[in-house]
Amino acid sequence: MAEPARFPLPTPEIHVWVAYLTARCNFACDYCIQKPQMVPGQRRKPWGKYTELTGAQWVDALNAFPVRPEHPLILTGGEPSLHKDFAFIASRLDGYALDMTSNLTFDIDAVAREMKAHGKQFVTSFHTYHPKFMAPEKWLDQAERLRDSGLVKAPTFSMVNLERFPHFRDEEHVRNLHQLVQLADRRGLLYQFNEFRGTHMGLPYERTQKYAIECTSAWVNIDPEGNVFNCQYHLTERKRSFGNITAIEACRPLPAMGEFFACTDFGYCDPCHENSGHGAFRDTNGQVFRRTANDARVYLKLMEPAAIRTVAQRYFGQGNYAEAEHALLAAIGKQRDGGKEDGETWADLGVTLYESDKKKQGLAALLHAVDLGITRTEIVASALAVARELGLEAHAKATILRHVPAQILGPIEQALDAVRPLQPAQ
Numbered sequence: 001m002a003e004p005a006r007f008p009l010p011t012p013e014i015h016v017w018v019a020y021l022t023a024r025c026n027f028a029c030d031y032c033i034q035k036p037q038m039v040p041g042q043r044r045k046p047w048g049k050y051t052e053l054t055g056a057q058w059v060d061a062l063n064a065f066p067v068r069p070e071h072p073l074i075l076t077g078g079e080p081s082l083h084k085d086f087a088f089i090a091s092r093l094d095g096y097a098l099d100m101t102s103n104l105t106f107d108i109d110a111v112a113r114e115m116k117a118h119g120k121q122f123v124t125s126f127h128t129y130h131p132k133f134m135a136p137e138k139w140l141d142q143a144e145r146l147r148d149s150g151l152v153k154a155p156t157f158s159m160v161n162l163e164r165f166p167h168f169r170d171e172e173h174v175r176n177l178h179q180l181v182q183l184a185d186r187r188g189l190l191y192q193f194n195e196f197r198g199t200h201m202g203l204p205y206e207r208t209q210k211y212a213i214e215c216t217s218a219w220v221n222i223d224p225e226g227n228v229f230n231c232q233y234h235l236t237e238r239k240r241s242f243g244n245i246t247a248i249e250a251c252r253p254l255p256a257m258g259e260f261f262a263c264t265d266f267g268y269c270d271p272c273h274e275n276s277g278h279g280a281f282r283d284t285n286g287q288v289f290r291r292t293a294n295d296a297r298v299y300l301k302l303m304e305p306a307a308i309r310t311v312a313q314r315y316f317g318q319g320n321y322a323e324a325e326h327a328l329l330a331a332i333g334k335q336r337d338g339g340k341e342d343g344e345t346w347a348d349l350g351v352t353l354y355e356s357d358k359k360k361q362g363l364a365a366l367l368h369a370v371d372l373g374i375t376r377t378e379i380v381a382s383a384l385a386v387a388r389e390l391g392l393e394a395h396a397k398a399t400i401l402r403h404v405p406a407q408i409l410g411p412i413e414q415a416l417d418a419v420r421p422l423q424p425a426q
């Protein structure tokens with residue numbers, strides 16, 4: 001007698017099954033990992049348009065699977081609650097330990113009522129605050145409502161940790177996040193900070209070249225049309241589908257948990273690959289690895305000089321002068337490539353180098369800024385003060401006087417005389 005065909009989806013409990021109910025989102029975060037190749041400052045939505053399965057199609061297909069017992073299943077997107085039948089799907093699925101990711105913009109009471117009416121509850125859920133798209137008070141209200149609604153047994157509230165990535169935050173982001181943390185602490189909402197994942201993690205995610213490699217991932221990714229993929233990249237590119245959940249008997253078996261399989265798309269992987277904790281790569285030498293780098297500087301390559309300068313100012317504000325210097329040099333390099341030098345960037349570099357105790361280079365940068373027409377009092381005064389510290393006042397004055405009249409330089413010198421010595425010489 002022929003063996004019955006094995007169910008094509010891996011079923012160990014730790015295998016991550018994900019139903020992407022929709023690829024739509026009402027937010028557009030520049031650090032969204034639902035779409036590869038994030039560019040700082042560039043708002044974008046998740047990855048594409050689909051003819052979405054209806055609620056009945058999702059439920060009929062998934063409820064027919066021989067899941068054992070209570071297989072974990074994440075409802076996600078995009079923003080899954082944008083699916084017109086979100087509450088129907090969540091409340092009619094049977095045999096799943098449900099998890100959801102959501103930005104908390106949905107009608108929590110309505111979904112909670114529907115779930116309760118069908119004796120259902122999410123086991124876990126994951127909600128990240130996105131500071132550019134929701135006021136802190138509103139998100140906190142929603143988080144508390146969800147926590148107290150009974151809709152989820154153990155919800156997790158979180159924020160993306162962008163401390164090392166000023167490329168992806170601006171004043172509004174920082175202000176809202178700060179306010180949220182204060183409010184949450186005051187109101188007793190527990191939250192966590194998540195690692196930010198992206199291109200900075202190295203070669204697998206760089207998207208410059210494709211390589212042949214072996215890969216293992218622990219994903220069953222189902223796209224909004226029901227197609228099944230083993231990883232996020234293949235899902236978003238609609239490439240190498242194993243089949244469709246509405247015709248599961250025709251689906252090819254997915255690799256089992258921990259099984260390495262050949263892939264020629266390495267280099268275009270999505271950082272989501274890391275999320276399960278089980279994803280790994282194996283190179284031609286048999287070396288098993290995950291990420292290959294952790295280099296925040298990679299984002300500067302994608303940014304315009306003015307935006308890089310702003311990033312440098314944020315690093316400077318954090319007291320991270322080494323990264324500020326690197327960013328400013330990157331901006332200056334790009335400006336030069338574009339045939340246009342910017343004195344303000346040189347002035348920033350001068351101040352940054354000074355703070356890093358590279359005083360001679362700092363003076364040179366400040367004087368170059370003056371040469372490029374930056375003759376504001378504080379820049380001229382800074383250049384002169386540093387020059388005095390270094391015993392190079394005559395040299396500095398010669399440069400400054402080419403751009404600043406003596407009757408303006410005079411009062412600046414007098415002001416410096418009044419506070420001399422600015423810093424003890426070293």
Ligand code: SF4
Pocket residue numbers: 025026027028029031032033034044045046077078079103130
């Ligand atoms: S809310 Fe989530 S899915 Fe939507 S754009 Fe932001 S990070 Fe992406």
Ligand code: SF4
Pocket residue numbers: 213214215216217230231232233234263264265266267268269270273
């Ligand atoms: S190597 Fe990358 S693109 Fe290929 S299957 Fe693995 S995660 Fe997906």
